[in-house]
Every structure is written in C-alpha cells, then in structure tokens.
Amino acid sequence: MPCTTPTIIQFPKTMKFLQHLLGFVKGPRLAGIFRTAVSANEVPGHYTTQFDKNWTLEAQQHIARLRECSTVKTGCTGKAETHNRISKEEMEDQTSRLAKTQGTELTTTKRWVFPRAAQKTTFLDEWDAHLLGETVLPTGEAVQAHAAAAGRKMDRRLLDAIEGSNFEGLEESLTTRAAPTESVAITFDNAGGSSKLGFTLKKWIKAKGRFAKNEVYGQEQKMSGDALYVALGQDQLDDLLFGEQATLASSDFNRLQALVDGEVDYYLGCKVKRTELLTETDAGGGDTGVQVLFWVKSMIKFDIWSEMTTRMSVRADLSDAIQIRSKLMCGGTRVQDNAALICNVKKPS
Numbered sequence: 127m128p129c130t131t132p133t134i135i136q137f138p139k140t141m142k143f144l145q146h147l148l149g150f151v152k153g154p155r156l157a158g159i160f161r162t163a164v165s166a167n168e169v170p171g172h173y174t175t176q177f178d179k180n181w182t183l184e185a186q187q188h189i190a191r192l193r194e195c196s197t198v199k200t201g202c203t204g205k206a207e208t209h210n211r212i213s214k215e216e217m218e219d220q221t222s223r224l225a226k227t228q229g230t231e232l233t234t235t236k237r238w239v240f241p242r243a244a245q246k247t248t249f250l251d252e253w254d255a256h257l258l259g260e261t262v263l264p265t266g267e268a269v270q271a272h273a274a275a276a277g278r279k280m281d282r283r284l285l286d287a288i289e290g291s292n293f294e295g296l297e298e299s300l301t302t303r304a305a306p307t308e309s310v311a312i313t314f315d316n317a318g319g320s321s322k323l324g325f326t327l328k329k330w331i332k333a334k335g336r337f338a339k340n341e342v343y344g345q346e347q348k349m350s351g352d353a354l355y356v357a358l359g360q361d362q363l364d365d366l367l368f369g370e371q372a373t374l375a376s377s378d379f380n381r382l383q384a385l386v387d388g389e390v391d392y393y394l395g396c397k398v399k400r401t402e403l404l405t406e407t408d409a410g411g412g413d414t415g416v417q418v419l420f421w422v423k424s425m426i427k428f429d430i431w432s433e434m435t436t437r438m439s440v441r442a443d444l445s446d447a448i449q450i451r452s453k454l455m456c457g458g459t460r461v462q463d464n465a466a467l468i469c470n471v472k473k474p475s
Contacts, residue, residue: 181267182272190277191399192284195355195421196428196458207239207429209461237459238293238300241431244279245453246272252446265450269436272452276434280456282403284428285357287458288421288466289405307463308336312415312470322413322472324365325358333420333469334394340464343422348395353423356396359404361474362418363390396420409472419470425465431455 199207213233248268289390292303313320323329334354337343343354367390390398409415432455441449460466 131457133270144233158343165412169360176425182332183267183271186274187278187281187402188274190280191401192281192357193428195353195357195397195399195423196284196287196426197424198428198430200430200433202241202429202431205240207457209237209239209427209459211235211237211461235294236296237427237461238297239287239427239428239429239457239459240293241455241457242283243455244276244350245451246275247449248272248368249441249444250448252448252452265438265448268450269291269452272436272450273434276452276454278403278455281401283456284426285401285403285405285419287428287460288419288426289417289468291460292463303460303463305463306460306466306468308333308340308467310336310467310469312409312472322409322411322415324369324474325362325418325469325471327370329418329471330356330366330394330396333467334396336464336467337420337422341464342425342465347422347424355399355418355421355423357399357401357404359416359418360400362416362471363400365471366390366475406473407470409470413475414473416471418471419466420469421466426458427459427461428458431454442467 158308178189213235215232248271250265250268255262289305291305292302293300295301310329310332312322314329314332315321315326316332333356337354343352348354392398404419405417407415407417432453433454434454436450436452438448438450442445
C-alpha cells in the first residue's frame with residue numbers, strides 16, 4: 127500500500143519506561159520524546175503532540191500487571207520456544223558387593239510455546255486537526271491507549287498459559303495438555319456442603335495446601351527465591367473482606383491488617399495480584415463462575431518475540447490519513463501442570 131517511509135518507535139523493555147509512556151511522568155519530557163521520533167516530512171506540522179491538555183484516557187488497566195509474576199524470556203526467535211523438564215528420580219538400594227551397575231536414562235518432557243501476534247491500528251483523518259478546532263489531535267494519547275491495550279493483552283496471554291491448553295512432546299507428535307491438574311470446586315467449604323460459594327479463606331487454604339502436597343511450592347522453594355501467586359478480581363477480594371473481616375483485621379493473625387486500606391497484597395504465603403481479566407464460566411442454574419488462579423512463578427514461562435512497537439505513517443491511499451499501528455508477539459506455558467491451580471468461585475449476582 128502506498129505510504130511514506132514509516133517511523134518506528136521501539137519501546138524499551140523496562141517497565142519503568144513504559145510507566146513514563148503511560149503518563150506517570152507527564153509534561154514536555156514525554157512529548158519531547160514523541161516529537162523527536164516523528165519526522166516533520168512524514169506528519170504535517172499542524173498535528174501537534176500534546177499530553178494531558180485536551181485528551182484523557184478512559185479508566186482502564188494501563189500496564190501488564192502479571193508479566194513480573196512469571197519467568198520471562200525476551201528476544202525470542204524462530205517458530206517456537208521449548209522448555210524442558212526432568213522427571214523425578216528415585217535412588218535404588220544396593221544389596222550386594224561388586225554388583226553390576228544398573229542405570230536408566232533420564233525421563234524428560236518438553237513444553238512448546240508458539241508465538242501469538244496481536245495488533246491495534248488507529249486512523250486519524252487528514253482533516254481532523256482542522257475540524258477539531260483548538261483541540262489538539264490525539265496522536266500521543268493514541269499511543270498511550272495502544273500501550274495500555276498491549277499490557278492487558280500480555281496479561282491475557284499469560285492467563286491463557288496458566289489455565290488453558292499447553293503443548294507437550296516431540297515436534298512431530300505434540301500432545302495437548304488441556305488445563306492444570308489441580309482445582310478447587312465451586313462448592314468447597316471443608317464441611318461437605320453443596321452450595322456454590324464465592325472466594326473464601328477455606329478455598330484459599332485448600333488451594334495453598336495442594337502446592338505443598340505436590341512438593342511444587344513450600345519452604346525450600348521460597349528460600350530459593352521462588353514465589354506463589356494468586357490472581358483474583360475485586361469481587362473475590364470483596365468476598366474475602368466481607369466474609370473474613372475479623373480474621374483479616376486481627377493483628378494476631380495477620381500483620382498486614384488488610385482492612386486499613388481494603389487491599390491484600392500478600393496473605394497465606396501468596397503474593398496477590400488483582401485483575402479484572404479472569405475467565406468467567408457457566409456455573410449452572412443461572413449462576414456465573416469465575417476462575418481464580420494460583421501458580422508458581424518459576425513454573426510459568428512467558429516468552430516474548432517482540433515487545434510492543436508502534437509505527438506511525440501517512441497513508442496516501444486513505445487521503446493522507448495518519449495511521450498509528452502497534453503490535454507485539456508473545457506466548458507462554460506451564461512447565462508442569464500441577465504448578466498451577468484453578469479455584470472455581472461463584473460470581474456475586
């Protein structure tokens with residue numbers, strides 16, 4: 127398609143710079159960066175870039191909150207990345223002198239990550255700058271909106287890797303691993319009840335215990351620097367606060383005293399991440415279920431082929447409209463199925 131040579135803005139990989147891009151550092155500093163990146167020969171001079179003066183982004187999640195909760199590899203190339211796992215080995219008793227040496231090969235398993243691309247393109251008509259009068263064309267804010275969308279897309283890709291299908295085996299005979307092998311039922315209350323329940327402390331305790339039972343996460347993993355995460359929504363946090371006020375407020379039981387500001391960032395050995403991107407399910411009887419996720423950081427791999435890049439150009443085939451196009455490519459996998467757990471909860475009506 128005919129257009130001028132596009133300008134490519136490569137966003138650095140550090141979260142600190144992304145926060146600058148999203149407006150946490152505001153004013154002429156960010157605007158200056160953007161102006162420097164765009165050539166005057168490509169975008170007419172009347173398309174001035176100004177931030178936080180005429181345009182405001184709608185309330186939304188602005189950054190990738192979950193990326194840091196996994197093992198990230200950047201700069202990936204090729205059609206796939208692989209992650210290998212060695213199965214558990216056991217020692218054998220030696221019962222006689224000078225016995226023949228017995229041995230076996232290591233049993234290994236390979237997980238595959240195939241890249242998935244995503245993009246967002248925004249067009250700004252050639253006359254917008256004039257028809258908007260004194261309002262400045264939102265080129266800078268459009269890039270900020272793209273960056274926020276990229277952050278949410280990365281989080282959704284990571285959630286897919288934790289709860290969804292993974293690929294295992296040899297390249298010529300891949301097996302699909304549909305979901306984590308561990309879960310907590312929507313009716314679980316440790317007393318044999320059958321009612322559907324929201325997120326409770328009992329469900330949290332049950333989920334945490336499964337990781338220790340499977341030797342996936344415990345004291346030795348924590349000492350080595352690993353972490354256990356839980357992703358829940360505000361509805362689930364509210365369930366917890368409404369149902370466990372006395373427990374969460376007690377300084378004897380919880381040194382964080384969560385009710386001081388209504389937030390829980392670490393509890394029962396889990397680092398807490400709030401997200402409104404959790405999967406909803408049909409729980410039957412007209413009820414909606416939500417999949418709260420637990421996982422071990424080192425066992426979730428997140429591979430990035432391309433960080434978000436933005437290309438800005440003038441489209442001659444669209445009456446000289448400005449095209450702002452952002453794209454990224456990434457994917458993820460569980461290394462071990464019992465390193466993640468789905469806790470099924472009822473969504474409040």
